[in-house]
Amino acid sequence: MNEAEIQRQKEIKEAEELLFTGPQALGFAKGLFLGRFVADWAMPYPRVPAAQQSELDKSLAEVREFLDQNLDPAAIDRAADIPRDLIDGLARVGVLGMTAPKEYGGRGFSQRAYCKILEEIGARCASTSVFTNAHHSIGIRALLLFGTREQKQKWLPPLVTGQQLAAFALTEKEAGSDAANVQTRAEPSPDGSHYILNGEKRYITNASIAQVLTVMARTPVPGSDKTAITAFLVTPDMPGFEMLEPRMEKVGIRGTATGRFAMRDMPVPKENILGPLGKGLKVALTVLDFGRTTFGACCTGAARTCLRLAVEHANTRRQFKKTLGDFDLVKKKIGRMAADLYAMEAMTAVTASLIDRGLEDYMMETAMLKVFTTDRLWEAVNDAFQIHGGSAYFNDSPLERMLRDARINQIGEGSNEVLTSFIALVGMRGPGMEFKEIHDTMFNPSRGLGKAWTAGMNRLGAAVKIPNVPVKSESLRSQASQLGRLVWRFNLSVNRALITYREPVMDMQLVQERIAGAAMEMFASACVISRLDADLQGVERNGEAAAGNRRAAELFLRQSFHRIRRFLSELTDNEDEALLGAANSVLGKGKSSKAETELAGVS
Numbered sequence: 286m287n288e289a290e291i292q293r294q295k296e297i298k299e300a301e302e303l304l305f306t307g308p309q310a311l312g313f314a315k316g317l318f319l320g321r322f323v324a325d326w327a328m329p330y331p332r333v334p335a336a337q338q339s340e341l342d343k344s345l346a347e348v349r350e351f352l353d354q355n356l357d358p359a360a361i362d363r364a365a366d367i368p369r370d371l372i373d374g375l376a377r378v379g380v381l382g383m384t385a386p387k388e389y390g391g392r393g394f395s396q397r398a399y400c401k402i403l404e405e406i407g408a409r410c411a412s413t414s415v416f417t418n419a420h421h422s423i424g425i426r427a428l429l430l431f432g433t434r435e436q437k438q439k440w441l442p443p444l445v446t447g448q449q450l451a452a453f454a455l456t457e458k459e460a461g462s463d464a465a466n467v468q469t470r471a472e473p474s475p476d477g478s479h480y481i482l483n484g485e486k487r488y489i490t491n492a493s494i495a496q497v498l499t500v501m502a503r504t505p506v507p508g509s510d511k512t513a514i515t516a517f518l519v520t521p522d523m524p525g526f527e528m529l530e531p532r533m534e535k536v537g538i539r540g541t542a543t544g545r546f547a548m549r550d551m552p553v554p555k556e557n558i559l560g561p562l563g564k565g566l567k568v569a570l571t572v573l574d575f576g577r578t579t580f581g582a583c584c585t586g587a588a589r590t591c592l593r594l595a596v597e598h599a600n601t602r603r604q605f606k607k608t609l610g611d612f613d614l615v616k617k618k619i620g621r622m623a624a625d626l627y628a629m630e631a632m633t634a635v636t637a638s639l640i641d642r643g644l645e646d647y648m649m650e651t652a653m654l655k656v657f658t659t660d661r662l663w664e665a666v667n668d669a670f671q672i673h674g675g676s677a678y679f680n681d682s683p684l685e686r687m688l689r690d691a692r693i694n695q696i697g698e699g700s701n702e703v704l705t706s707f708i709a710l711v712g713m714r715g716p717g718m719e720f721k722e723i724h725d726t727m728f729n730p731s732r733g734l735g736k737a738w739t740a741g742m743n744r745l746g747a748a749v750k751i752p753n754v755p756v757k758s759e760s761l762r763s764q765a766s767q768l769g770r771l772v773w774r775f776n777l778s779v780n781r782a783l784i785t786y787r788e789p790v791m792d793m794q795l796v797q798e799r800i801a802g803a804a805m806e807m808f809a810s811a812c813v814i815s816r817l818d819a820d821l822q823g824v825e826r827n828g829e830a831a832a833g834n835r836r837a838a839e840l841f842l843r844q845s846f847h848r849i850r851r852f853l854s855e856l857t858d859n860e861d862e863a864l865l866g867a868a869n870s871v872l873g874k875g876k877s878s879k880a881e882t883e884l885a886g887v888s
């Protein structure tokens with residue numbers, strides 16, 4: 286094995302240890318890759334428990350009233366600041382500690398209920414929703430999930446009531462997408478009572494307004510020369526904490542305070558370690574899973590505003606003696622926005638409920654939700670902007686701000702490219718392991734045939750069986766059966782990709798993008814079918830609105846099925862070689878590929 290191969294195997298082993306911890310219930314997304322439709326996780330459509338619904342309705346009414354009276358997103362954007370009064374008010378209506386247990390002063394809401402609140406904030410002001418997310422969804426999350434009872438008692442009460450604010454500090458110059466590459470060091474003091482932190486963090490939301498920061502730093506692994514990441518609770522009054530840039534100037538979500546800070550020989554008591562020593566990366570990834578769920582909720586809220594603005598303008602602006610809404614190319618945008626919005630709402634609800642219902646491993650679904658909702662919001666803002674024409678381009682238009690604000694979503698909390706690749710690789714691991722079992726046994730029969738037999742039967746079973754997508758509504762049977770067939774076809778395509786490309790598929794991001802894209806669409810379609818089934822069963826029947834929703838949902842399914850088919854057919858019919866060749870030559874990488882030579886021959 287050469288050095289690169291040794292390094293690669295090491296990375297694979299580390300990722301395996303981090304992401305796959307013993308047997309767990311099969312999640313929805315992983316099931317898709319095995320050719321299964323694990324209906325229980327998506328159906329029936331999740332409801333907020335009746336006991337919590339009235340509390341949620343009350344909170345929603347309170348939050349809406351507060352936001353209507355006090356939130357001015359344009360002023361926040363202009364001033365590049367969220368007024369303290371607004372933060373105090375958000376705290377008063379419970380937003381800053383909504384999912385924290387009541388015993389610490391929180392509201393004890395489920396993730397699903399909290400997402401409804403964040404949809405409301407996201408619909409109005411992205412700065413405020415990102416601030417809230419940074420404080421609650423990721424800032425205090427590690428404490429909520431991994432804190433000891435003593436830590437929670439000490440730190441949580443002022444945080445959930447907004448007396449103190451929180452931030453989550455993972456990113457550094459060398460650790461952006463490559464989150465595991467944290468360079469900040471934490472060395473134990475000689476007497477073992479403290480860790481001494483040295484390093485710099487950048488792009489940290491709330492850094493300069495937070496009183497408590499969850500900071501990721503590298504600690505020595507006892508008894509070896511290795512290091513591993515550990516999470517620490519840090520306060521800015523610790524000696525050696527230095528704010529280098531409290532508010533980095535930026536294009537959007539300008540109200541948020543995005544900061545850069547240094548820690549120089551900063552002592553942190555060992556009692557401030559969150560979660561197990563050396564398991565900080567697991568802590569960080571789990572926290573980000575929660576963040577991605579509320580990210581989905583915020584994008585959903587913003588997409589709803591885009592649709593409303595687009596409809597208002599399309600119904601009032603007249604050109605060529607017609608309203609804009611009379612033109613099919615405008616209708617095309619509005620229909621698609623409504624369809625995507627229905628799916629975004631459904632996917633957010635189902636994903637949040639996975640957390641509430643205790644599925645141990647929801648990392649693929651939260652990644653799918655993040656990529657899907659952020660991409661769709663970007664399209665929605667762009668479409669609404671286009672419908673508004675020149676009037677959207679000026680600073681008094683909410684769409685001008687929304688366009689700038691929406692751009693961060695595809696980059697933050699894991700860029701969409703990294704997450705797309707992650708979805709494909711984690712998903713393909715399941716069938717890949719089964720193939721490996723069969724392959725290893727064929728070449729080493731002394732291993733015994735038991736496991737290989739099971740793996741072989743699983744592969745064979747998935748190949749012959751079209752999974753059932755159970756629906757109650759007769760009128761949904763056709764869509765349900767189409768989705769079942771697509772899951773079956775998807776599984777065949779994944780198997781074919783694994784057999785054709787084997788291990789190199791781990792580097793083939795264009796293949797991964799199609800596989801992840803199809804999987805995301807299938808998850809979205811399953812959520813839409815689940816929601817529509819509930820709508821049709823009368824659970825959410827609401828006159829005209831229900832009819833409009835139904836058309837939007839049906840359009841989504843048609844468009845989504847079309848996209849799935851395209852992803853799958855492009856696995857074998859594509860211009861990847863030419864594309865990579867062109868990119869390589871511009872990047873100055875490698876020699877001319879076969880595709881390049883062919884292209885040159887054509888020109």
Ligand SMILES: Cc1cc2nc3c(=O)[nH]c(=O)nc-3n(C[C@H](O)[C@H](O)[C@H](O)COP(=O)(O)OP(=O)(O)OC[C@H]3O[C@@H](n4cnc5c(N)ncnc54)[C@H](O)[C@@H]3O)c2cc1C
Binds near residue numbers: 460693697699
């Ligand atoms: C406004 C704002 C607020 C933020 N708030 C926080 C916060 O509160 N806490 C925190 O810890 N961090 C925060 N971040 C950091 C954010 O999470 C990172 O910016 C993000 O993870 C990307 O890292 P990077 O910017 O270093 O980009 P890079 O890692 O340099 O990546 C740049 C681009 O390269 C591409 N790319 C990278 N890797 C791959 C790959 N493997 N495959 C294909 N393409 C790839 C992607 O298109 C990516 O967008 C914030 C960032 C911003 C801009």
